[in-house]
Amino acid sequence: MVVVRRRWFQAPWDFKESILFAAVALIAGFAIQYAASGSGITLPRLPFNAIALTLFAVMTLGAGLAFRNNPLVKWLGGIPLGLCLIFAIAVLSLVGGIVPQEAAAAGSLSAQFGLNQIFSSWPFALSVLLFLGNLGLSLSWRLIPFKVQNLQFILFHAGFWIALSCAIFGSSDLQRLIVPIEIGKANNFGYTMQSDTPQPLPFSIFLHDFSLEEYPPQLLLYDPHSDKLLMNRAQAIIEVQKGTTATWKGIEVLVLDYIPYATPGTDGVPVAADRSTGVPYAKVRITTAAAPREVWISTGGPKIKPDAADLGNLYLIMVPGTPKSFRSAVTVQDGKGNDTMANLEVNKPVSFMGWKLYQMGYDEKAGRWSKLSLVEVIHDPWLPAVYLGFFMIMAGNILFFWNGIKRSKVAS
Amino acid sequence: MILDFNTAAIVAIACWATGSLLHLFALRTPALKLPAVVMTLGGSAVMAGFIAIYWSALGRPPLRTLGETRLWYAALIPLVGFLVESRWEIRWLKYYCMALAAFFLGINMLHPDVFDKTLMPALQSPWFIPHVVVYLVGYVLLAASSLTALHNVYLELRSKKNENGASVSHYLALLGFVFLTFGLIFGALWAKEAWGHYWTWDPKETWAFLSWLAYLGYLHAFRYKIENRKLQWYLALAFVVLLVCWFGVNYLPSAQNSVHTYQQS
Ligand code: HEM
Numbered sequence: 001m002v003v004v005r006r007r008w009f010q011a012p013w014d015f016k017e018s019i020l021f022a023a024v025a026l027i028a029g030f031a032i033q034y035a036a037s038g039s040g041i042t043l044p045r046l047p048f049n050a051i052a053l054t055l056f057a058v059m060t061l062g063a064g065l066a067f068r069n070n071p072l073v074k075w076l077g078g079i080p081l082g083l084c085l086i087f088a089i090a091v092l093s094l095v096g097g098i099v100p101q102e103a104a105a106a107g108s109l110s111a112q113f114g115l116n117q118i119f120s121s122w123p124f125a126l127s128v129l130l131f132l133g134n135l136g137l138s139l140s141w142r143l144i145p146f147k148v149q150n151l152q153f154i155l156f157h158a159g160f161w162i163a164l165s166c167a168i169f170g171s172s173d174l175q176r177l178i179v180p181i182e183i184g185k186a187n188n189f190g191y192t193m194q195s196d197t198p199q200p201l202p203f204s205i206f207l208h209d210f211s212l213e214e215y216p217p218q219l220l221l222y223d224p225h226s227d228k229l230l231m232n233r234a235q236a237i238i239e240v241q242k243g244t245t246a247t248w249k250g251i252e253v254l255v256l257d258y259i260p261y262a263t264p265g266t267d268g269v270p271v272a273a274d275r276s277t278g279v280p281y282a283k284v285r286i287t288t289a290a291a292p293r294e295v296w297i298s299t300g301g302p303k304i305k306p307d308a309a310d311l312g313n314l315y316l317i318m319v320p321g322t323p324k325s326f327r328s329a330v331t332v333q334d335g336k337g338n339d340t341m342a343n344l345e346v347n348k349p350v351s352f353m354g355w356k357l358y359q360m361g362y363d364e365k366a367g368r369w370s371k372l373s374l375v376e377v378i379h380d381p382w383l384p385a386v387y388l389g390f391f392m393i394m395a396g397n398i399l400f401f402w403n404g405i406k407r408s409k410v411a412s
Numbered sequence: 413m414i415l416d417f418n419t420a421a422i423v424a425i426a427c428w429a430t431g432s433l434l435h436l437f438a439l440r441t442p443a444l445k446l447p448a449v450v451m452t453l454g455g456s457a458v459m460a461g462f463i464a465i466y467w468s469a470l471g472r473p474p475l476r477t478l479g480e481t482r483l484w485y486a487a488l489i490p491l492v493g494f495l496v497e498s499r500w501e502i503r504w505l506k507y508y509c510m511a512l513a514a515f516f517l518g519i520n521m522l523h524p525d526v527f528d529k530t531l532m533p534a535l536q537s538p539w540f541i542p543h544v545v546v547y548l549v550g551y552v553l554l555a556a557s558s559l560t561a562l563h564n565v566y567l568e569l570r571s572k573k574n575e576n577g578a579s580v581s582h583y584l585a586l587l588g589f590v591f592l593t594f595g596l597i598f599g600a601l602w603a604k605e606a607w608g609h610y611w612t613w614d615p616k617e618t619w620a621f622l623s624w625l626a627y628l629g630y631l632h633a634f635r636y637k638i639e640n641r642k643l644q645w646y647l648a649l650a651f652v653v654l655l656v657c658w659f660g661v662n663y664l665p666s667a668q669n670s671v672h673t674y675q676q677s
Contacts, residue, residue: 079632079635079636080636083632083633083636086625086628086629086632087629089625090622090625090626090629093618093621093622093625094622096613097615097618097622097661097664098664098665099665100665101613119613167610167611176609215529215530231526234527235524235526235527236526237526237527237528237529239529321530322530322532324530324531326533346534346536346606347533347534347536347537347605347606348605349605349608356608358607358608360608376608378609380609383604387601390597390600390601393593393597394593394594397590397593397594400586400589400590401587404583404587404590405587
């Protein structure tokens with residue numbers, strides 16, 4: 001194939017110049033990052049970030065419309081540059097997908113170039129900004145004059161523009177605080193992930209109760225010599241219930257009785273107790289080469305030591321089930337007379353005066369006896385804008401799917 | 413597994429094997445066409461039935477472990493082969509699809525899953541099923557797209573005639589992209605409910621974003637009328653990124669504290 005090779009910077013610009021441009025942007029970004037000795041960027045907060053973003057949008061659209069026939073502007077808003085910037089962002093994301101994004105030793109290569117926090121680094125910010133510019137220009141030409149057949153394009157590109165820009169410009173207004181609360185107490189201070197200094201909240205949270213429900217306890221066979229748990233024949237997690245059976249090589253176990261909450265009794269037989277004091281007990285029949293025998297085993301708890309069945313060089317043990325659900329009954333109150341009672345649970349956050357409250361964690365050592373609940377409170381004023389972008393992309397997606405299906409009929 | 417996975421898998425593989433043979437014979441004897449189709453669809457039906465029984469035995473959707481997701485792939489991939497055959501009259505893809513499905517079942521037979529009914533609280537959400545299933549379908553379509561593209565590359569290298577191969581890989585990539593986009597956004601909406609923020613650059617999210625970018629790049633390159641030969645190479649290789657995202661992430665240094673690597677078992 002004979003192609004007359006276009007020289008560098010000979011009009012019309014195309015991929016070569018785009019690659020150069022994106023590469024220069026990346027290199028410049030890393031250079032700034034290095035010069036700023038690894039510190040990331042601090043964005044302004046409301047209303048200044050909103051003003052900056054509006055100005056940026058107006059300027060991009062204005063430039064696109066005013067110079068729609070200028071070859072340089074055309075190139076700036078064209079697919080080749082878009083592709084190269086997508087590639088640049090992909091490369092940075094690749095770094096972020098491989099290098100652990102956590103604190104690195106100060107002065108290390110990774111810290112100096114911001115590789116350990118790539119998504120708030122200068123090269124990333126620069127690429128995203130250029131990307132938004134490129135996307136905005138291409139959008140301006142399809143927005144005006146408006147045509148219905150451009151709707152899919154507009155929904156995708158404007159949706160992505162809005163979601164990305166608002167997520168990034170709004171990140172400085174995002175507040176995420178963890179509020180530790182003990183049962184019977186209230187707290188109106190929260191902690192960020194990064195610092196130990198308590199931050200005051202515009203409301204207080206009172207914890208009435210914390211409760212945790214577990215899956216049934218599990219039977220396991222423990223080998224103390226290798227410190228390993230042995231997998232049973234059925235390759236199953238064995239949930240303890242009356243009638244449960246389990247088989248290991250040469251060992252058969254049948255659960256004869258199961259008491260979810262009990263305390264040790266005098267003659268070795270546990271007595272049923274209430275939820276707050278009792279621990280799970282199970283009576284198992286163990287059949288090995290020797291004669292079958294029956295023993296009580298238990299998971300133990302904060303005040304009760306566990307009971308295991310000694311099988312010579314192995315132990316049959318019972319461990320508490322994993323958490324199934326946990327919830328906090330709280331009252332949230334601000335100083336202005338607004339209050340709400342709510343149950344916080346994982347996947348079921350509760351809204352209060354522009355904040356969202358999440359059940360986050362508890363004292364894991366204490367398990368279901370935890371007297372402490374960790375509630376995360378989040379304020380994100382930019383969320384509606386980001387979601388608007390998401391819904392536009394999804395609407396574009398539906399059109400795209402529909403057209404894809406339709407057009408494919410023509411192709412066949 | 414408590415249910416007999418091995419029996420179900422062997423029956424399904426046998427269905428696909430006989431179905432494939434019948435398909436080959438049907439080239440000569442058209443009367444065999446119907447039994448061939450019945451056999452091959454039967455394999456997927458067996459897997460679908462197994463998934464249903466397994467689901468009810470577990471008391472939760474079997475979408476938590478890698479092994480569990482492979483069950484779905486095995487059931488779905490052959491169906492894409494048929495979709496392609498009925499839409500675009502391309503017959504060879506279904507054989508690859510059935511082989512791939514059998515391969516997935518083979519992995520599960522060699523590494524039996526642990527039967528575990530528990531589901532951590534973060535996964536107990538109405539978003540769980542749509543998010544994972546949309547991704548599954550997306551991966552299945554993109555796997556088929558890559559296979560087709562690879563075939564196109566091969567035909568091109570051998571200078572063979574290839575009528576609508578390129579449009580098949582294109583449309584499969586397009587549909588796959590649609591599902592990836594939904595998966596990404598459903599994931600973000602769910603993350604907001606479960607973890608408090610829609611995007612935290614968790615390694616899995618980062619890789620999902622990367623694979624989405626890969627196909628975004630493809631769509632724009634296609635629009636820009638890049639040479640078809642290059643596009644087919646691109647599509648064939650893009651699947652590598654998806655593979656990393658699907659299970660490679662578990663092995664990357666960045667993923668040691670990810671919130672959603674698949675459970676290893
Ligand atoms: C980087 C800047 C971008 C530029 C310059 C750009 C430009 C374009 C152009 C010119 C088209 C062809 C539209 C048509 O013929 O109707 C297009 C198509 C498309 N773009 Fe973008 N785009 C960019 C980013 C994005 C992003 C971020 C998304 C995802 C949300 C996206 C999704 C799409 C889709 C789905 C199509 C349709 C492809 C097709 O019809 O085959 N684009 N883009």
